[in-house]
Amino acid sequence: MRKYGLCFTATILLAVICCSLAATFTNDWVVRLKEGADPDVVAELHNFENLGQLHEDKLDDVYHFRHKELEKRHSVHRRDVTELLNQHEMILSSEQDEVLQIVKRNKREERYNDPIWKDEWFLNSEDSGSYSGYEYNINVQPVWDQGFNGSGVVVCVIDDGVEISHKDLAGNFDQLASYDLQDDDNDPSPRYASGEPNRHGTRCAGEIAGIRNNHVCGVGVAHACNIGGIRILDGPVTRIMESKALGFNIGYVDIFSASWGPPDNGKAMDGPKGITAQVIEEAMKTGRGGKGTIYVWAGGNGGKNDDCNADGYQTMRYSVSINAVGLNGDTPYYAEPCASALASTFSSGFVHSIATTDIHGECTKSHSGTSAAAPIASGIIALALQANPDLTWRDVQHIIIRAAVPDKLFHHEGWVRNAANRATHTNFGYGILDAFRMVEIAKNWTNVDPDHRCQSPQLTYNRAIPAHDSITIEIPFDGCDDTDNSVKSLEHVYLELSLKTPRRGDISIDMVSPSGTEMRLISTRMFDNDNVGFRNWRLMTVFLFGENPDGLWRVKINNSGKYTAQLETMFLDVFGTVNAPIETDVSLQKSDDKTVCDTLCGLAEHAYYDSANRCQKCNNVVEIDVKRRNELKNGF
Numbered sequence: 001m002r003k004y005g006l007c008f009t010a011t012i013l014l015a016v017i018c019c020s021l022a023a024t025f026t027n028d029w030v031v032r033l034k035e036g037a038d039p040d041v042v043a044e045l046h047n048f049e050n051l052g053q054l055h056e057d058k059l060d061d062v063y064h065f066r067h068k069e070l071e072k073r074h075s076v077h078r079r080d081v082t083e084l085l086n087q088h089e090m091i092l093s094s095e096q097d098e099v100l101q102i103v104k105r106n107k108r109e110e111r112y113n114d115p116i117w118k119d120e121w122f123l124n125s126e127d128s129g130s131y132s133g134y135e136y137n138i139n140v141q142p143v144w145d146q147g148f149n150g151s152g153v154v155v156c157v158i159d160d161g162v163e164i165s166h167k168d169l170a171g172n173f174d175q176l177a178s179y180d181l182q183d184d185d186n187d188p189s190p191r192y193a194s195g196e197p198n199r200h201g202t203r204c205a206g207e208i209a210g211i212r213n214n215h216v217c218g219v220g221v222a223h224a225c226n227i228g229g230i231r232i233l234d235g236p237v238t239r240i241m242e243s244k245a246l247g248f249n250i251g252y253v254d255i256f257s258a259s260w261g262p263p264d265n266g267k268a269m270d271g272p273k274g275i276t277a278q279v280i281e282e283a284m285k286t287g288r289g290g291k292g293t294i295y296v297w298a299g300g301n302g303g304k305n306d307d308c309n310a311d312g313y314q315t316m317r318y319s320v321s322i323n324a325v326g327l328n329g330d331t332p333y334y335a336e337p338c339a340s341a342l343a344s345t346f347s348s349g350f351v352h353s354i355a356t357t358d359i360h361g362e363c364t365k366s367h368s369g370t371s372a373a374a375p376i377a378s379g380i381i382a383l384a385l386q387a388n389p390d391l392t393w394r395d396v397q398h399i400i401i402r403a404a405v406p407d408k409l410f411h412h413e414g415w416v417r418n419a420a421n422r423a424t425h426t427n428f429g430y431g432i433l434d435a436f437r438m439v440e441i442a443k444n445w446t447n448v449d450p451d452h453r454c455q456s457p458q459l460t461y462n463r464a465i466p467a468h469d470s471i472t473i474e475i476p477f478d479g480c481d482d483t484d485n486s487v488k489s490l491e492h493v494y495l496e497l498s499l500k501t502p503r504r505g506d507i508s509i510d511m512v513s514p515s516g517t518e519m520r521l522i523s524t525r526m527f528d529n530d531n532v533g534f535r536n537w538r539l540m541t542v543f544l545f546g547e548n549p550d551g552l553w554r555v556k557i558n559n560s561g562k563y564t565a566q567l568e569t570m571f572l573d574v575f576g577t578v579n580a581p582i583e584t585d586v587s588l589q590k591s592d593d594k595t596v597c598d599t600l601c602g603l604a605e606h607a608y609y610d611s612a613n614r615c616q617k618c619n620n621v622v623e624i625d626v627k628r629r630n631e632l633k634n635g636f
């Protein structure tokens, strides 16, 4: 019985929905009476209510009648009722009211004819209005409107192949930036197979270099750049192959975009070594005419159980580590905490993924993971290099931290402001990379001074860290003051350590800079059962750019496991300059708006930063932050 009952209800429901969807007529009539007729009497006679005259100042004797029994909305045109009305001697004419099929006029045509352009919500808001949350985007349209398109910049996607015949890519394809390391030939096209495991590289390439306004798929961030592909990930990868990929034609390629790394299983702790590390060093010295090759790296998809500081590709200071943020500013479930992440761009979150090219000449709306975020950053950097080809690899990083905007992510807990007045977050780096700011700052950027390197003494501690306990080590540091290596304005900070532990995943490490900026260098990793520990592992942070390293550093090592661990050696290895970079003043837009500021202060636990990273004191939060900083200066 119950089953029938349900069925019945469902049928009625369907019928109701069906009719309401189709409803076009109402229970209202427009009735024109003869002069001298009594509208109330006529209405009553036909089972209507008289709602009064329509347009009384312009028209005589036109009335609005409402039927007393008919539904407010229905699909049937009641000509019978109209006919009856019209037969009445005092009625000249009548017509049933209907729901008009009209839509709001779009403000204007979509800008481009590319079929998935409107699905590329992460590029610009205007034509993707159907996605709520579309105010989260990389703000690239103003850059394109100035004529920047990546032209002349060479980007190479190191991945599982790039479909070079794809109509949205072929016109930008660059053979000189391409190779197939799996088959040892010049054609980096992917291998097609059941389940199509090799669509990743083509999707990444489309985000960077998809041709604009060609009726095919979408629009790449740098839609007129040269795009190449290295096919490497479809099969076993040796270190020699990896070194060939990362060193491919380094005199020619400007940007390598890499969306891969050690397994994101929360156990791996590995990075580029040997010949690969040597090749990368060489690229930084000789690539781009001595200004250094740009390596853009996806932050990793290991989620809360992994940490990008266990990934040596992220921790090498040469790589631009990019994390992901979703539509609406979500933290994607796969995001890894990362003190070496410079900034974030968009990828799949709880709702929409990334629209881009796909293999077999197709398009997709479901590219995802930090894999999809890094290529967007590669495209933005290509635009910046077009605007100013003289930028070194370090200039690019300096500009990224200034171009990243944290404002729209302040609803997340965990922002920390460094002493150079910039907000940082282990999920987002310095915020969402803004293409307009990137290019504006790039245009008139003054090259930073050559970098200095300064290390603290490589001390042997041999200190036990008991189970369920922590130790704090103080590292006095003078930043190599009064020497040729003097660092007064930080860039990258490494903490190198050797630490024995029966279970590496139980260890977390936090650090406080002399200015009192606290950051997590590595989190506990529940799956990391490694029993060797950290062997000269280099944890890295980019969150201290601009701080002075001179003073007392504190490192807290927490052992949340049941075995005693042993700290052996540890030291700081910092890079930076004596003089701080010359700031480029970029005019602010929305963020100077006081209402925006007030809203953000309401959301933010910490002070509000405008887009030039100027601390806005719209609340007392600034003082709170200073208090916390002073507490930290005195210890954890």
Ligand SMILES: *[C@@H]1O[C@H](CO)[C@@H](O)[C@H](O)[C@H]1NC(C)=O
Pocket (backbone or CB within 6 Å): 147, 148, 149, 150, 151, 223, 224
């Ligand atoms: C890209 O920009 C360059 C320089 O402004 C211009 O010459 C070229 O025509 C543009 N290409 C495309 C495809 O828009």
Ligand SMILES: *[C@@H]1O[C@H](CO)[C@@H](O)[C@H](O)[C@H]1NC(C)=O
Pocket (backbone or CB within 6 Å): 444, 446, 582
């Ligand atoms: C560019 O930078 C120089 C030196 O830093 C400065 O004097 C000049 O005003 C800047 N130009 C613009 C247009 O911002």
Ligand SMILES: *[C@@H]1O[C@H](CO)[C@@H](O)[C@H](O)[C@H]1NC(C)=O
Pocket (backbone or CB within 6 Å): 469, 470, 524, 558, 559, 560
């Ligand atoms: C150490 O880590 C554990 C587990 O994450 C945590 O509960 C504890 O508060 C930490 N201890 C210290 C001293 O930070």
Ligand SMILES: [Ca+2]
Pocket (backbone or CB within 6 Å): 180, 183, 185, 186, 187, 188, 189
């Ligand atoms: Ca091939």
Ligand SMILES: [Ca+2]
Pocket (backbone or CB within 6 Å): 114, 168, 210, 211, 212, 213, 214, 215, 216, 217, 218, 219
């Ligand atoms: Ca296109």
Ligand SMILES: [Ca+2]
Pocket (backbone or CB within 6 Å): 262, 263, 264, 265, 299, 300, 301, 302, 306, 307, 308, 311, 336
């Ligand atoms: Ca990882």
